[in-house]
Amino acid sequence: MSMNRRDFLKVSTSASGGLMLALNLPGCASVQTGYEEETGEWKANAWLELTTEGDVTFTLDRVEMGQGTYTGLTTLIAEELDVRPETIQVRFAPVAPEYRNPLIGLQLTGGSTSMAAGWQPLREAGASARWMLVMAAARVWRVEPAECSTQDGYVKHPNGLDSMPYRKLVELANREVIRGDVPLKPRAQWKYIGQQVGSRLDAEAKSTGTAVYGIDVELPGMVYAAMTRSPRYGGKALRFNRDRIRAMPGVVDAFVTERGVAVVADRYWRARKAQAALDVEWDFTDAIALSNEDVFEHYRRATNDDPGENERVEGDVEGVTANAEVLVEAEYEQPYLAHATMEPMNATAWYRKDMMEVWAPTQAPDLGRIAAARHTDLSPDQVTVHTTFLGGGFGRRLTQDFVEEAALVAYQVKVPVKLIWSREEDTRHGFFRPAMLHRMTGSLSGGQLTGWDHQIAGPQVLDWYVRNAAPAQYPWAPKFLYSTLGRVGLLVEGIATPKDISAIEGAVGYPYNVPNIRVRHTHTDPGVPITWWRSVGYSHNGFAVETFMDELADKAGEDPLDFRLRMLAEEPRHRRVLERAAELADWRQPPPEGRARGVALFKSFGTYVAQVVEAGIEHGEIRVYKVVCSVDCGQVVNPAIVEDQMTGGILFGLSAALYGDITFDNGEVRQSNFHDYRILQMHQTPEMVVDIINSEESPTGVGEPGVPPVIPALGNALFALTGRRQRKLPLKA
């Protein structure tokens, strides 16, 4: 999208006489396709403010959950404004329609969009502010603006001796008018972008225990709540031993809510102890009763009965597979996955007459308002949401159930209340990465891949999400229509909501040059609550596509690297990361004794990632020794953060590959805590090499793309090691 500065920048005077630049950042995400941006009034969603005291404040419309937004976006402004990044104060935006990500239509952080969206406008905002300061100084000194320079918050006189701090100039700068475009710094002059400068701006607060997460919010007279939810999703609490619970020490109140039984006490531990004494009678009429076997049985039946929607068709796949010399078929099963953010779900709410305040570690404050208002007499615009630091998000905190719970308890008790989920509750009552079934068919002739047929069976994230989201897109709608709107969103997909590509992303973008391709989605939903999960659809499509490529290479009798490279002649960026990763991993040399290597390549969120995994089996357990990762994410803003996101993504993916499995038993989740929903530990951490391609292309996201390739790369390594192909996750030794 080409952008003119006028389209996203407005200059004004702030209340305190400072210089205020209002910006409109475009967004993009996996939910954007097919969505038409509303025409109408221009709206800002981020602000850069310079005060006469010398403060530079950037109000950010994205949340910080570890992915580095806080640092990365600030760096862009700092570069062009010519101040040190650490001198810019960053504030999280309050909830307001102005902060909505315009292309998603909601205020949320997800889809690895922040850097791609901010790259151009934030640099231009910084450059414009700087230029106005320079013009103001030039007017004072009676010199040509073009002859002045800037350095670390000062405008310098052409004589090289005098200088003036920005703070003395902001009032004057307010009156300057920018005509035409302000040029951006050439690459060669960058001081901060692409440099290993300083540290993450939030590192100190996070190393001294002073960063305030949702769980740390403290309010006067605050009480604590514990929620007991139906052990099976969809069940309802009917009644419980209320008198006994209310008589327990410290208990303030206990009552049945739409989400389960709430126990409120003056101290957290007392709420927990009272909760343990609960005896609840449930109505399971609408509750799920499935077990894992049922889920995949359901998918299998669906794939047989319903060929699915064609999402990509080239050539004649049925024709070529019918006459294939070698026909290869495989079916892959991938389980439900939990996010397991280190900070469990929590929220704090305070209801007063005609208003509610909520403090929450949320990825979508906008939706938090709707969730908070849902079971109260308030409308969403009477709810204020304060976003805190997030102890991990990974997509989980896009769904606002935890906000809804705190709000409905607060509405009842009328004092500030903090609701914290236990780890067990967090594991069991999550919204999960959907379990998916993939059916693959490939045809080979003379060693050439002639046909690729990929059928995906499973739900779409928006099926679930739209119930929360629809009212946000129809702010005029009365509350009693919310659930109807949710259904409307489902019925007229593409109009009420964007087209949902969450099930097919990464599969439709199959990059290999094959003459006959078909990608289909059989849309079916077993009824388990789902949401986005770091890398979303790419996470399961990556495994299916790249494992099957490996199977095909094997059947073609070709090296898996060469097999792929041969079909990437027209995809230079894919080729390049694949070749680099292979080279750095010594692909052409035999691996050390007892180890094997596997490779995978996957593009997600505009970013190209190839990984080579070196693995073995020791004492009956899979050991990952080394992961080489080559990434092309366009222009790099902060190499350290790119590296962190790649290594973090690799470990996140390995946790899923080795252990990730949420299983259902008659509708109940079996796992509960970190002993049975394991994540990788330090002693299992492989050596990781991250190679970042030097690129001048526009930057793309890095928070998620490290995850998808590592799962198939490990599976492929295990195949090379054992000769046994694993088609079901998690992988077994």
Next chain:
Amino acid sequence: MPFKLIVNGREHTLDVEPDTPLLWVLRDELGLKGTKFGCGAGLCGACTVHLNGQPARSCSTPVEMADGGEITTIEGLSSDGQLHPLQQAWIEQGVPQCGYCQSGQIMTAAHLLATHPSPDREQIVTAMTGNLCRCGTYPRIVAAVESVAGGVGQYQPAGEGA
């Protein structure tokens, strides 16, 4: 029944139920929110503090077991506004991502260095592997600990047995 705790050098008398985990006493009674709740079952290390010089999982330590004890939390690690060398290293190496696990990571590392001033990589990994990090900051944690290994002398966890 009142309990006595010496937290970061200051004595507190607390009237809470004896089975209340130390974690919630520190966080909610004393307002020391730097110590985090991750699992409540001794499985993740987010709640690690030093109790009488030993690393302890405060989520699984009833306050009665800590009665009379000396406790150091992340807030007490730095002294006179001087950051602990590990905290400095954490900032320099840019360790934290979401940051939620890091108080516990630093407390575990601080105990390691107090007892083994120059640990090798294996000792670091052995000492640290019980502290989970969902963001996957392990490589930078190792680098940060290694960067100060051998250079830490001034900090000693309060109490005996360190």
